[in-house]
């Protein structure tokens with residue numbers, strides 16, 4: 332039986348890992364959903380079960396099409412989905428270019444040449460094209476595997492720790508490119524990762540898997556805090572819009588205020604929606620406008636909440652319009668400034684503080 336409705340719907344999925352705790356899942360047809368939880372919890376098992384690569388009982392429907400119900404199974408290769416495996420699984424005995432060309436030829440939604448060139452350049456893969464896949468480093472192979480998935484461009488993309496072998500600076504540069512790609516080529520992406528930065532920079536909401544039990548979708552900040560083992564995450568995600576990019580300096584608009592970021596590694600379009608992370612420790616607070624300062628960013632904020640941390644720090648929850656972010660200051664500063672929830676202050680941070688642009 333076909334069911335109406337879009338998105339991914341799974342009912343009572345049972346694998347050998349979760350005999351007593353069937354998985355139910357309702358995800359929209361578009362968007363990026365994080366999937367996190369301790370190692371061995373069952374994240375890969377879930378992704379492979381959804382793609383039809385691992386046996387499970389239960390029902391799976393995608394965009395109203397039955398992938399699995401009772402004894403009925405749609406073969407994995409006939410599902411408009413792909414799994415990006417942790418170990419890449421590139422086609423052996425071929426070059427990087429051949430791997431990419433093969434999926435491009437068989438894609439249901441092939442990308443135009445300009446988009447493919449842009450991705451190759453953005454992923455630093457242009458020089459890898461002639462290399463046999465066996466000669467790639469772990470991080471190079473992961474980038475190629477992810478590119479291959481983007482070239483294939485299916486409607487459901489299940490990514491299993493797709494950037495775990497890529498170094499952090501490069502990862503922070505790739506994440507905004509991925510986010511921008513999936514804004515323009517819409518798909519449902521389930522992004523499994525242990526990285527709090529990846530989850531925060533990509534995911535609109537998040538699933539949490541622990542000991543075979545699946546929870547969510549939950550708000551991303553809640554899962555980020557859990558990953559960081561804190562009540563509030565160390566990094567806050569801030570959504571803004573690009574107003575100018577000049578000489579390495581990116582000017583952004585946030586709730587009508589200008590912000591600057593001087594470490595932007597990617598090229599942006601004016602008007603483009605972007606987001607970045609701010610570390611709580613990079614923010615300082617003043618009771619009055621600090622005047623001219625070498626810290627380029629100064630936002631009028633409201634103090635929504637204060638929480639004393641165990642190590643003498645105070646974690647502040649600040650808001651500017653709809654945007655909320657955390658700041659860490661010392662207990663002494665909190666006393667000196669006589670901070671009170673509900674009052675207005677000024678938050679400063681340097682142009683080098685925004686991460687992931």
Ligand SMILES: Nc1ncnc2c1ncn2[C@@H]1O[C@H](COP(=O)(O)OP(=O)(O)OP(=O)(O)O)[C@@H](O)[C@H]1O
Nearest residue numbers: 348368369370371372373374375376377492525540
């Ligand atoms: N092919 C398999 N046969 C039997 N057990 C398996 C198989 N693959 C995984 N497992 C077991 O199932 C459990 C869940 O593994 P899974 O790979 O789904 O976890 P995960 O949450 O993705 O872990 P990680 O974060 O470490 O990648 C683990 O205890 C693992 O040892």
